[in-house]
Amino acid sequence: MLARPLPDYLVRRYHGWKATSYAENRSWYRRLAEEGQRPRAMVISCCDSRVHVTSIFGADQGEFFIHRNIANLVPPYEPDGNQHGTSAAVEYAVTTLRVAHLIIMGHSACGGVRGCYDMCEGNAPALEDKTSFVGRWMDLLRPGYADLPEGDEATRVAALEKAAVMTSLGNLMTFPFVKSAVEAEELTLHGCWNDISTGGLEVLDAETGVFHPV
Incomplete structure (x- = not known):
């Protein structure tokens, strides 16, 4: 051992x-x-040690079903026989625990998102290698890079952090059991972005696609 x-x-x-x-x-x-356990909500957040959703929302044990991964990403529904930790967590939360809310929590200064940005800029050859688990995971966010607004690098990286939240929300709706629960009004989806330095919290407005401070 x-x-x-x-x-x-x-x-x-x-x-x-x-x-x-x-x-x-x-x-x-x-x-x-x-x-x-009977959690009311599932939270999918980044592995980043600075993001502590139970503290942000003042949650006690038993309140949140939490799954963490690099850049708080949810892959699309692909029942291909491979092992899918995030998809398994979503399935368990929605079909077994029957949570009422599913929250995607993005954040500032996300290393995973920064890696995706650098890959798309051609500045991260190590992540481009097919053996890089982080690089292949961040491929999920590559489409979001093409839609980034013009501006300085910091503005574009922050926009990609929020695009990661929206990508995950979109991919969640490819899961049949998530889609049916949402349509039956048994489950609501939420997108959030936490500014680590200021403690700020922004929530996605689904109609406008804009994040607003709470």
Whole structure:
């Protein structure tokens, strides 16, 4: 086995949590274990360590079903026999947990989106290599590059971050069980973008395709 013991600082933090947060809410954790989870919403966010959706929305354990991946992307519906972690998470949330809301959370300074931008500009040969998992994942966002507005680089990269949210929302509707749940008004889709530096949150207006501060 290659696995090693946890670093001491993580063990200390665990014991601190067990003695405080857990001890003060012991009955709630027991109820979650015995009755199962009933989250009202699924959140698909980036792996970026600076994006912490439970803190942003003040969520407790059991409220959100969370899936994280590079650049908060959802691939199109492709039941081709390959392994699809994101698609499996969406299926479980919608068909088994029957969440009422599905939120795509994008953010500023996204490394994955920046990688896609650099690829499209011809400045990321390592990501272009067919063996790059990140590069092939970010191929999902390449179509969004063609629609970027004119402007400086920072403006265009920020626009691509928001295009990643819209790409994911569009791809979600290719899943038959998502489409049927939305049409039956059993599920609503939401697009958000978090500005890490200011703590700002913008929400997509589906009718105009514009993100507005909340």
